[in-house]
Amino acid sequence: MSKTIQAADLRQRVASIIRAAGSSEAEANTVAANLVMANLSGHDSHGVGMVPRYIDAVLEKGLTPNASVRTVVDLGTLLTLDGQRGYGQVIGEQAMRLGIERAKQHGNCIVALGNSHHLGRIGHWAEMAVSQGLVAMHFVNVLSRPVVAPWAGGDGRFGTNPCCIGIPVQGREPFLLDFATSRVAQGKMRVAHNEGKEVPTGYLIDEFGRPTTNPGVVVVPQSNGLFGALMTFGEHKGYGMAVACELLGGALTGSGTWHRAPDAKRAVINGMLTVxxxxxxxxxxxxxxxxxxxxxxxVKQSPAAPGFEGVMVAGDPERKARVARERDGVVVDDTTWAEIGGAARKVGMKE
Structure with a gap:
């Protein structure tokens, strides 16, 4: 079962929970707007369903409310920034504003952002850049429980490590390519698990390294206390891209890479290299x-293949989803809604 909620109501609900967890009103509103925009864009994996995890991370002190980005190195066209474990929705916006200002001043800027809490949908940051006429490239790593297996491997060794490229196209909508290097985002498995759905073959392996269609293997511990893992897209190609994102987004930025035993901590720390x-x-x-x-x-003049309405370019599906969901509301499954209610109670709110 599920419920349909208008975007404005959803933003208000999420902002009230984030505020109750210690954030300023401005920060709470920024986080809520970003999460709901992910839902509106069709990416429920990065939307309001993240709230319970954020609240757990705050309570564990892995996420710091009201933190701001700190400049570590400033060489004009090179910026090294420390997110100080603040909400990525705020830290990411601050980092991008600094980078955009420098790129417009000098023609280019490389921003190395480390130690930010979950940056959310990376396409949001590319949208900021293309709206100013800039090309943007983002390489991101994820410090959290490793949920993606390397090609030819049998367990999780790194995160979903997204890559994003935004290109303004004069007179047209911008090209906005935003993808996880896993076959599918971890958050989509959470949504599928909460909705009681199975997923196609080729997405997952279980805790024994065997193929499975059960999304729960990467959401909840299995009978032996272990988790399964997501597969990379494109076999060795997605695996290679995931490693590149780990080295660029994690190692080069100073944010760190994953090379330790998994733990149960709820914080999600991102490093992001932006060009x-x-x-x-x-x-x-x-x-x-x-x-x-x-x-x-x-490209768009290509005749539609059977079963398709026509050719789209990256960014079109999100724009189409926003129109529909702004009009019709956002569908939230009952399990996710109950988890959001549980997060509210953890910070002293009443239903």
Whole structure:
């Protein structure tokens, strides 16, 4: 079972819980708006279902309310930033604003952000950049229980390690590629588990390294206390990209990589390497605009394959989902809604 909730009501509910956990009103509103935007965009895995985990992380002191980004190194076009374990929805916005300002000033900027709590949907940060006419590339690692198996491996060794690329296309909607290097996001398995659904073959292995369609193997401990693992997309290719994100987002930023035994802590720490480029400063702006428009139009002119409405480019599904969900509301399954209620009670709120 599930319930449908309007976005404004959902934002209000989430903000009240985050505020009760110690955040300022401004921070609570920022976190709530970001999470609900993920739901509106069709990515329930990064939406309001994260609230229970955030509250647990605050109570465990792995997530610090009202923290701000701290500048460690500033070389103009190179910024090293420490998120101080603050809410990623706030830290990410602060980091991107600093990077965007420098990229517009100098033509480019590389931002190494470490030690941020969960940054949420990485596409949100690319959207900030493309709205200012900038190209953005993001490489992210995840310090939490390792839930993804390496190619040819039999247990989890790293996180879902997302990669995101945003490219403005003059006269068209921007290209926004945002994907986990696992076959599917961990949060989507949480949603499927809460809804009592199985998933297609090829997504998961169980705690013994065997293929399974049960999403619960990466959500709750199994009979032997162990977890299963997600598979990478594209076999060795996704695995290689996941390692690259770990090395760039974790090692290069100073945020750290995963190389220890799993634990039960609820905090999710992200490192993110961001590269921002202003096309206007490259001397190719005119041809870039013309060629980008021409290519996007060319691709979309391909006849629809059987069973499809037509060709889309990255970013189109999210934009389409936002229109529908803003109009019709966001569907939240009863298990997730009950978990959100439980999080509210943990911080002293009444139903």
């Amino acid at each position: 921002l480029i202003d096309p206007k400063r490259l001397g190719t702006q005119e041809s870039f605009s013309q060629e980008a428009q021409a290519f996007v139009d060319w």
